[in-house]
Amino acid sequence: MTQSVTACLIIIGNEILSGRTQDTNLKHLALSLNELGVKLVHVRVIPDEERIIVETVNECRGSFDNVFTTGGIGPTHDDITADCIALAFQKRLIINQEIKEIIERREAPPEVMETRMRMARIPEGATLIQNPTGGPHGFQVENVFVLAGVPMVMQAMLSTITKERLGGGEPTRSLTVGAYLSEGQIGKKLGMIQEKHPDIDLGSYPFYNEDGYGTNLVMRGTDMVALKAIFEEVHQMILSFGVEPIKE
Structure with a gap:
């Protein structure tokens, strides 16, 4: 980081x-x-x-x-x-x-x-x-x-x-995408994406609503270019499971 x-x-x-x-x-x-x-x-x-x-x-x-x-x-x-x-x-x-x-x-x-x-x-x-x-x-x-x-x-x-x-620096920005997938399903691929982007914090946060269980994936960092790059990879990862991403 x-x-x-x-x-x-x-x-x-x-x-x-x-x-x-x-x-x-x-x-x-x-x-x-x-x-x-x-x-x-x-x-x-x-x-x-x-x-x-x-x-x-x-x-x-x-x-x-x-x-x-x-x-x-x-x-x-x-x-x-x-x-x-x-x-x-x-x-x-x-x-x-x-x-x-x-x-x-x-x-x-x-x-x-x-x-x-x-x-x-x-x-x-x-x-x-x-x-x-x-x-x-x-x-x-x-x-x-x-x-x-x-x-x-x-x-x-x-x-x-x-x-x-x-002595502040650049503010941290965040992008979020969700999916009706469990952390267990996406954990391995999520870890691989994080390893490729060490300057971005990638967190997973389970949720439950009337439509079922899912996970929100939150990306945080100071570089918007890097944020958008990891966001696209996470988006594609969700699609690879045959599931539509949930936009924030």
């Missing part, structure tokens, strides 16, 4: 692991990153525990081009992501003046303001990730991007991150 710019997502939150909250950020992040020429290749879901967060961030930032975290940057005691990122990079936490001013725009009693001010803490030297919703910003330290867990806010933050900032 041709080398691509990679990303890892670390979803932080006890509420995700307990099943109380269903994560919806992964799909949006994967699709958005693809358009920026970055391939999401790894995802982890971890609890709000300092040791685990620090170890996971340090492991992933050395293994992938970009690392994204979601969750844990709110105002409460269990929002410890900023603390953990600072520990991972061995930096001290500081109060960011720009975020502080954003928080102070909303009047509140002193004890509430003190709690909110936790969201102004970022590791020293971090770069801000703008928050178009008007709330506190996220931040970036080297190749680690720290985003909110609330989907609307996460999406807003992500929308401000440019392809250049991520």
Whole structure:
């Protein structure tokens, strides 16, 4: 396969692991990153525990081009992501003046303001990730991007991150064709086609509907010429079984 710019997502939150909250950020992040020429290749879901967060961030930032975290940057005691990122990079936490001013725009009693001010803490030297919703910003330290867990806010933050900032390449495109054939029937020929086209991901995904069992064949890659070439071979393979391909 041709080398691509990679990303890892670390979803932080006890509420995700307990099943109380269903994560919806992964799909949006994967699709958005693809358009920026970055391939999401790894995802982890971890609890709000300092040791685990620090170890996971340090492991992933050395293994992938970009690392994204979601969750844990709110105002409460269990929002410890900023603390953990600072520990991972061995930096001290500081109060960011720009975020502080954003928080102070909303009047509140002193004890509430003190709690909110936790969201102004970022590791020293971090770069801000703008928050178009008007709330506190996220931040970036080297190749680690720290985003909110609330989907609307996460999406807003992500929308401000440019392809250049991520070092993105060409976006991955896909072509799909289906057939009322089982994976067992087409497996050998499919493997032979994949061997001829190592720069394209060729996946098979079974389905069932009122007309019977079948398989969708999905081809993904950055080169449309190569994609069309493998698509034609897959199309001809389906016809060789005496079956009409199902167009997407």
